[in-house]
Every structure is written in C-alpha cells, then in structure tokens.
Amino acid sequence: MSLSSLRYVIKETALSLRRNAWMSLASVSTVAISLIILGFALTLVYNTNQLASNIESNIEISAFILRPPQTTEQVQQIQAQIEQMQGVKSVTLLSKEQALAQFQSGLNSDLMQNLGGNNPLPDKLTVKATDAGQVKDLAEKIGKISGVDTVRYGQGIVDKIIQFTHWMRWIGLTLIGLLAVASIVLISITIRLTVFARRKEVQIMKFVGATDWFIRWPFLLEGMVLGLCGAILASTVVVYSYTGLVSYLHNNLTFIPVIDSRQFMLNLTLLMLAAGALIGSVGSMVSLRKFLKV
Amino acid sequence: MFIQLTNVSKTYPNGVRALIDASLRINKGEFVFLVGASGAGKSTIIKLLFREERASRGQVMINGKNLNRLREGRVPYLRRNTGIIFQDFKLLPTKSVHDNVAFALQVVGTSSREIREKVPAVLSLVGLEKKAEFLPTQLSGGEQQRVCIARAVVNNPSLVLADEPTGNLDPDTSWDIMNLLLDINKRGTTIVMASHARDIVDSLRKRVVAMERGRILRDEEKGGYGSES
Numbered sequence: 001m002s003l004s005s006l007r008y009v010i011k012e013t014a015l016s017l018r019r020n021a022w023m024s025l026a027s028v029s030t031v032a033i034s035l036i037i038l039g040f041a042l043t044l045v046y047n048t049n050q051l052a053s054n055i056e057s058n059i060e061i062s063a064f065i066l067r068p069p070q071t072t073e074q075v076q077q078i079q080a081q082i083e084q085m086q087g088v089k090s091v092t093l094l095s096k097e098q099a100l101a102q103f104q105s106g107l108n109s110d111l112m113q114n115l116g117g118n119n120p121l122p123d124k125l126t127v128k129a130t131d132a133g134q135v136k137d138l139a140e141k142i143g144k145i146s147g148v149d150t151v152r153y154g155q156g157i158v159d160k161i162i163q164f165t166h167w168m169r170w171i172g173l174t175l176i177g178l179l180a181v182a183s184i185v186l187i188s189i190t191i192r193l194t195v196f197a198r199r200k201e202v203q204i205m206k207f208v209g210a211t212d213w214f215i216r217w218p219f220l221l222e223g224m225v226l227g228l229c230g231a232i233l234a235s236t237v238v239v240y241s242y243t244g245l246v247s248y249l250h251n252n253l254t255f256i257p258v259i260d261s262r263q264f265m266l267n268l269t270l271l272m273l274a275a276g277a278l279i280g281s282v283g284s285m286v287s288l289r290k291f292l293k294v
Numbered sequence: 295m296f297i298q299l300t301n302v303s304k305t306y307p308n309g310v311r312a313l314i315d316a317s318l319r320i321n322k323g324e325f326v327f328l329v330g331a332s333g334a335g336k337s338t339i340i341k342l343l344f345r346e347e348r349a350s351r352g353q354v355m356i357n358g359k360n361l362n363r364l365r366e367g368r369v370p371y372l373r374r375n376t377g378i379i380f381q382d383f384k385l386l387p388t389k390s391v392h393d394n395v396a397f398a399l400q401v402v403g404t405s406s407r408e409i410r411e412k413v414p415a416v417l418s419l420v421g422l423e424k425k426a427e428f429l430p431t432q433l434s435g436g437e438q439q440r441v442c443i444a445r446a447v448v449n450n451p452s453l454v455l456a457d458e459p460t461g462n463l464d465p466d467t468s469w470d471i472m473n474l475l476l477d478i479n480k481r482g483t484t485i486v487m488a489s490h491a492r493d494i495v496d497s498l499r500k501r502v503v504a505m506e507r508g509r510i511l512r513d514e515e516k517g518g519y520g521s522e523s
C-alpha cells in the first residue's frame with residue numbers, strides 16, 4: 001500500500017467515525033460494558049481459583065489411632081504404610097503423649113489430676129497429599145487400614161469453592177457471550193451505515209479497479225477502532241477499580257488473599273484490548289459480507 | 295484480436311434475456327458505436343466487458359483472457375486497464391475536480407508523486423486545468439462529463455467503455471465530448487460507446503453495431519444509426 005493510499009484509508013476512517021458519531025458511541029459503550037464484565041469475571045475467576053488452590057495446598061488428612069488396642073510399634077507401622085501410598089507427600093505423627101503435653105499447657109493441672117493419670121487422647125497422623133484431587137480417595141484408603149479409628153479432612157470447603165468457580169465461569173461466559181454478540185451486532189450496524197453513506201465511493205472504487213481488500217480496509221479499521229476504544233474504556237475502569245479494591249482489602253481485610261501483581265493487570269489489559277479489536281473486526285466483517293458486494 | 299464475444303447470451307436472474315447469441319470482434323484501436331432502442335442490450339455488452347456481469351452462455355475474451363473464467367481477485371486488474379464513462383458521470387460531490395480524478399489513482403495504490411504528475415496532465419487534456427479546485431456542483435454538465443472522462447483515462451487504459459456519455463447533454467456540448475473521445479481514440483485507445491445520438495453516429499461514419507431485443511442485427515464499418523445506410 002502506498003503512502004497516499006494509507007493516508008486515504010486513515011482519513012476515511014476518521015471521517016466516518018465522526019459522521020456516525022451516535023452509533024459509534026453506542027457501539028463503543030456496548031463493547032466497553034461487555035469487556036468490563038469480562039474483566040471483572042476474569043479477576044473473580046482467577047481469584048477464586050487462587051483461593052481454592054491455597055486452601056487445597058493446605059489441606060490435610062487427620063487419621064486417629066487409639067492405643068490400646070494398638071501398640072506404639074503398630075502405630076509406626078501404620079505411619080510407614082501410609083507413607084508408601086501413592087499421592088502422599090508427608091506423614092507426621094503427633095503421639096498421644098505429645099498431644100497431652102500440648103493439651104496440658106493450655107489447662108490447669110487440677111483437671112489433669114481428675115483424669116486419674118489416664119491419657120484419653122489418640123495418636124494423630126497428619127497426612128499431606130501431593131494433589132488436592134486425591135485427598136478424598138486417600139482419606140478413604142487410610143480409613144480402611146485396621147487400627148485407624150477415625151479419618152477427618154476438609155473436602156467439603158474445597159468442593160464448594162470449586163463448584164462456585166465452576167458456576168461463576170459459566171454465568172460469566174454466558175453473559176460475556178451475549179454481550180459480545182450485542183456488541184458485534186451494534187458495530188455491524190454502524191459499519192453498515194458507513195457502507196451506505198459511502199456506497200457511491202465504493203461503486204467508483206470498484207469501477208476503477210480497487211481490490212476488494214483495499215475497499216474493505218477503511219471499514220474494517222473503523223470497526224477495530226470502535227472495538228479498541230471500548231476496550232480502552234473498559235480496561236481503565238477494570239484496572240482502576242480492581243487496584244482500588246485490592247488496596248482496600250490489604251488495609252482492612254488482610255485475610256482475603258487477592259491477586260496483586262502488575263503482570264496480572266497487564267495480561268488482563270492486553271486480553272481486553274485483543275478482545276475489543278476482535279469484536280470490532282468480526283462486527284465489520286459481518287456487515288461487509290452482507291452489504292459490501294465487491 | 296483484442297475483444298471477442300462468441301455466441302454470448304445473458305439472462306438476468308429475473309429471467310430477462312438481455313443478450314441472445316451475440317458474436318462480435320473488436321480490434322485494438324477501433325472506435326465502435328453500439329446503437330439500438332432502449333432495452334436492446336447495449337449496456338449489457340458494456341457490463342460484460344468490464345465484468346460487472348458474467349455471460350450466461352458463450353465466451354467473452356479480452357486480450358486472450360476469458361472473462362468468464364477470470365478469478366474474482368483478478369477483476370480489479372482487468373478494470374485498471376479499462377476506463378469507464380457513464381451517462382450520469384458518477385462524480386463524488388464532496389471532492390474537487392482534482393480529487394475526483396486523484397481518487398481513481400489513490401485507490402489503486404499509485405504513489406503521491408505519480409498522482410501529482412498525472413492529474414494535472416489529464417485535466418489539461420480534457421480542458422479543465424483551470425477548474426481543478428471546483429466542486430462538481432459548480433460545473434456544467436459537459437464539464438462534469440469531462441471530469442468523468444479524465445478519471446477514466448488517467449490510468450492510460452487500452453480500452454474505454456462509454457455508456458451513452460452524451461445522453462444528458464445538449465447537442466453542442468455532446469459534440470465537444472465526442473471530439474474529446476475521438477482525440478483519445480487517435481492516441482490508440484479502443485473505444486466502445488453505446489449511444490442513442492442519431493446525428494452523431496450518422497455524421498461520424500464509424501463502425502456501428504446495431505442491436506434489437508438482445509440480438510446483434512447489423513455490424514457495419516463506416517455505418518449509420520438507421521438500417522438504410
């Protein structure tokens with residue numbers, strides 16, 4: 001493309017954006033709204049994912065063993081047996097004596113006297129799994145070992161969080177999908193207006209031998225500019241409000257572990273810009289296929 | 295051989311048979327009138343020659359290329375070698391005379407330097423060098439047609455198609471336009487012109503292809519508009 005043609009393409013794009021100011025505004029706002037939702041949905045999904053994996057990585061199985069009937073040697077055997085199971089990262093033993101010592105330090109000794117020197121506490125094996133997904137199976141297997149009295153693990157919370165992210169993902173995707181379609185439709189209407197306003201030029205271009213792509217470029221560019229404007233608006237809103245939220249949480253609700261990284265924000269912005277440009281060009285193409293018979 | 299139509303028929307999607315079994319040969323550098331009543335099929339021949347329409351049957355050849363088989367992507371390049379002139383001029387009302395002509399060069403990727411050279415040259419060829427900055431609405435019909443001609447020939451095409459170029463003009467102005475087209479023809483450009491203008495066709499004694507209801511009735515060197523010649 002020569003410099004004079006490039007200048008032509010840019011000039012025409014700017015002109016028709018101004019000519020269709022209201023439609024352009026409507027398209028830009030719709031793109032912005034759908035991308036804002038996309039941005040927030042993504043931050044939410046990523047954050048809940050991180051929360052889930054945080055909890056998952058802390059998840060432990062507690063296996064309690066009563067002595068008697070088991071002996072100290074048998075408890076050690078059980079520990080060795082669990083250590084050999086697949087998917088087990090570590091097994092630590094808290095013996096009934098240690099447990100009692102811990103227990104006592106928190107209470108007055110009178111109470112201990114009343115127990116008549118008996119130690120009612122079980123031995124406790126704390127098992128960490130290599131993979132959170134295996135915790136349930138592992139817990140069941142450990143429960144079947146003879147001598148193991150009770151098994152406890154926090155599967156319920158993780159399941160709920162995973163379910164929540166799952167739903168979030170679907171609701172988010174559906175909403176984004178619907179809004180993306182709406183944006184594409186609005187952009188294609190805007191481009192259609194441009195095609196209509198410029199039908200005479202298009203006809204002459206065809207007669208003097210402009211290639212189809214040369215004719216399409218200004219329209220495509222217009223759609224992409226609309227999409228990108230929406231994306232810039234949306235990423236500004238999302239980045240500012242998210243960083244605001246993050247600093248609020250850091251100061252007030254420190255126990256909520258939110259993602260706070262420049263890289264995450266940068267990726268999110270790039271993704272939104274790409275999505276905006278894509279929505280814009282798809283919108284133009286839809287319109288060009290229908291209304292620009294070249 | 296430059297242009298050759300061999301047993302060409304054209305049926306439009308609505309079923310109108312605009313051209314029936316037409317055969318025609320036009321050599322390089324010829325000036326050919328297509329004459330006939332409204333609806334005879336003159337415009338259809340012109341549309342076939344720059345691939346606005348495709349033949350339903352038969353062959354349309356230009357410079358050895360079969361236009362029926364020409365790939366869509368090659369059509370623009372065919373048109374860059376074909377100038378086209380309309381009865382209603384088809385100028386862009388918001389662009390100056392200069393810019394209307396420059397537009398035809400810009401959209402085929404001509405460099406700014408070439409545009410700066412070619413546009414004034416072609417405007418002086420059509421006698422509009424003094425009105426380069428006028429808008430089409432500030433020009434007479436004849437002047438507007440000159441702009442249309444300038445736009446058609448600025449790329450130095452070897453073929454110019456003119457569909458009733460004098461149809462909207464008074465007799466004197468029509469003759470000015472005819473003289474311009476004859477000048478362009480003298481420089482070696484083939485011209486195919488559809489026309490209703492009986493006196494022009496009769497007095498020029500160029501080749502005449504007479505049509506009626508989609509058929510070619512008559513094809514004469516140095517012919518006239520009517521059949522008696």
Ligand SMILES: Nc1ncnc2c1ncn2[C@@H]1O[C@H](COP(=O)(O)OP(=O)(O)O)[C@@H](O)[C@H]1O
Nearest residue numbers: 306308310312331332333334335336337338339
């Ligand atoms: N695009 C079209 N669709 C359907 N019919 C058409 C179309 N163009 C021309 N025709 C018909 O084809 C016939 C020949 O038209 P045309 O070639 O324009 O004739 P002329 O230029 O000699 O007046 C006419 O009956 C006209 O109505």
Ligand SMILES: [Mg+2]
Nearest residue numbers: 336337457488
């Ligand atoms: Mg006609």
